[in-house]
Amino acid sequence: MRLDSTGWIEPARRVVSPHCDARPEGSEIELVVIHGISLPPGRFGGPWIDDLFLGRLDPAADPFFAEIAGLRLSSHLLIRRDGELVQYVPLQQRAWHAGRSCWRGRERCNDFSIGIELEGTDTTPYSEPQYGVLVPLLDLLHRHCPRLAGVVGHSDIAPGRKSDPGPAFDWERLSAYTRRHE
Numbered sequence: 662m663r664l665d666s667t668g669w670i671e672p673a674r675r676v677v678s679p680h681c682d683a684r685p686e687g688s689e690i691e692l693v694v695i696h697g698i699s700l701p702p703g704r705f706g707g708p709w710i711d712d713l714f715l716g717r718l719d720p721a722a723d724p725f726f727a728e729i730a731g732l733r734l735s736s737h738l739l740i741r742r743d744g745e746l747v748q749y750v751p752l753q754q755r756a757w758h759a760g761r762s763c764w765r766g767r768e769r770c771n772d773f774s775i776g777i778e779l780e781g782t783d784t785t786p787y788s789e790p791q792y793g794v795l796v797p798l799l800d801l802l803h804r805h806c807p808r809l810a811g812v813v814g815h816s817d818i819a820p821g822r823k824s825d826p827g828p829a830f831d832w833e834r835l836s837a838y839t840r841r842h843e
Contacts, residue, residue, distance in 0.1 A: 662797055664805050668751030670798070673738065678714045678749040680735035680757050685772050690752065690806040692774040693799065694759055696736060696815045697781045697825035701725045705742050705780055714739075714749045733757060736776040738798070744790030746798070752805075762818040764811065770818050775802060783827020792834045799835070 663671050700709035701723045712718040713729065720730035736758040739747040750756040758776030762768065777798070781787045803809050812835065815823040 662746075662801050664752070664801060668753040670738070670746065670748055670752075670801070673746040673748040676711050676715065676747055676749055678735035678756070679716060680714065680733045681750040681754045684753070684755045688755075688772050689808045690773060690775055690802075691808045691810050692764055692770060692818075693802060693809065693812045694762075694770060694774050694776050694815055694818060695795075695812065695826050695830065696758065696776060696778045697783060697787075697827055697830065698739070698778045699780060699782050699785075703782055703785075710739060710778070710780065711747070734760075736778045738776070739778040739780065740791045740794050740798075741780045742788050742791065744788070744794045746794055752802075759815065759818060761822065764813065764818045775806075779826060779830070781826065781829065783824050784829050786829050787826070787831065792831070796835065 665671060669675060698710055699705055700713060702725060709718065714735045716733060718726050718730045720727040735749050735756045737748065737750045737752060737756045752775060755771050756776050757771060759770040759774060762770035764770050779787050779791050799812060815825045
């Protein structure tokens with residue numbers, strides 16, 4: 662796994678989302694936010710996550726999609742259940758993943774964070790292949806983002822509003838990464 666000079670990770674499948682913009686001047690990446698996503702809720706696979714992040718989700722394809730089809734959001738990265746890594750936004754740009762958020766007294770976490778979606782739910786254990794991609798990905802980010810100071814769940818920066826990645830996410834699996842970067 663490597664990061665190129667334009668902010669794209671190889672060998673991630675590249676799916677370019679329009680739902681991003683420039684980070685504010687002087688912003689540096691200081692945080693990684695772990696999310697959980699499944700579309701429709703509780704179902705895995707299919708094109709729906711890509712479609713959501715590309716702004717082309719068909720509201721007629723599922724009753725739940727009618728509620729979210731107009732949202733303009735994205736994430737930098739997605740790790741599917743089988744370990745496939747998908748990238749939607751180059752790391753230098755601001756993906757629209759955190760919404761109203763606050764970390765260590767700083768609001769607007771999108772300005773200084775990278776969003777990583779894991780295909781899953783709050784209550785379904787995440788897969789071995791996902792952790793097998795996530796840990797080296799975090800190592801890569803730490804090597805290229807010298808100010809990276811935290812890895813948190815969406816629920817940590819938007820308490821009461823978001824619950825992901827939920828109790829099914831095994832934070833202990835990241836302990837080796839955390840020890841290397843303390």
